[in-house]
Amino acid sequence: MTAQTPTTTDVTGGEPAAREPGVRQLPARFRDVVAAEWIKHRSLRSTWIAYGATALAVVGVNAGTAYDTYSHWTERTSRDRASFIADGIPLQEAFTANGALLMALALGAIGAVVIVGEFSTGSVRTTFAAVPDRRAVMAAKAVVVAVVTTLFGVVVSGVSFAVTQAILERRDAGVFLGEPGALRVVLASALLAPVCALAGLALGAVVRHTAATLIITVVVVLVLPLFLTDGRRWSAVAGHTLPYKAWLRLVDIHYAPPAYPWSTGGAWTVYAVWACAAVVLAVVGVHRRDQ
Template structure:
């Protein structure tokens, strides 16, 4: 090849238009394909749903079974105290969902680090922040829909069981929609928290321990007995859910508002997604 022909070929290569960068919707579509192509995804979500429904419907059935043993005054007080809404999504079901969704969110990114496929992803799309943002967006969308379906199934299922004893309430009952939404949105909050911890830690066992500690152990350890403990406790997703879903039978010493609880949800989502996007820029892979 002569110098002239080499120069001509070089100029031709330079004249070729650069390949366009990957669009966000393309990255999101790729992440959706990854998630739905894994059998473990359906097993994890399905098992979690069965466990949550078992706790909620089981408690409602227990109340149904022993309803005739209650006095008339107890039956009236049952509805007046908002207990049907507690049955719609009880604390055991909420804790199970928090643990499971935190693990699912963490596995979304940790699995790619453990198998090394994250290197291939970043080689194909060097814009790491965009990749992580797409992962977070798809995870948030899936878990939000999942949470809504699960919360709705729990609510209408439990109220149908209680309604057979004239103890159920409808979705138009005061506080019912709040309980349903708070329980549903707990899913994406926990999933994104696990996702952020997975992006930061990258090791399966350590990430799972951190997820359980942050989502469950820490809010349980913090009490309302002291101001700073109450303040930190109220900033946790679990206690925010309690504020929105549980009837306040005993007002806490350091009270807080429903708006504050919703704000906790929003802050955890933004911070978790932001942490996952930012931390990947400062890593080698």
């Protein structure tokens, strides 16, 4: 009888791993990798605490703005009240700029922690040992993050709209979802969440240090939009490439073209490009860096 000798199989980005004699290692199916990443994502209590705290904070900020309007409504003249509705201010209070910045920062951090946490604890080695195809792992993480944060954005944006308009309606100043531009405000605010979360995931996959990743996220989401203004052409064009600036354009229903205007189609394109580029950077970056 001829003795069987152990065989090996190459592990992408690592050393060849020993394999049991006669056992053929099958590549993991992508749906199984996605399922595994979903289990990891939902099993972290801190993740859901972060989601819950962010949701409460964002809805609270928006509702607080609407309540401030409600409480001081009687101090307005009849002309001011009419202008408030005619100028589309109820839709601005449905999801405020402060609420959008807060959600963008929080979701960027959550997206980064999804991968940085595994690198910092070393558990990513176990993940890559189980699934040597790093690109499949990162693609699965991106799918889970995109789906969960999109649902999160839809819920937060929808609840915020309902709560703020219910408060304003007590002064006959609220609007309904069928109002022109209302659905765009809700959708743009909802999709800001997955765009920022995927950007955070990509930064975390490349940088791999929690503090550095969070600093870069703050710079991209908060500092650059404040630094880049519409006063100069180069500054306006650069600002038009940022997700937060795109959100501002999409929720501006009564858009008054500035010196360097842009379209809602351009703003939606910025959303799509950032999401797709983030996924590509996360998938390709991890694969190439560990070779």
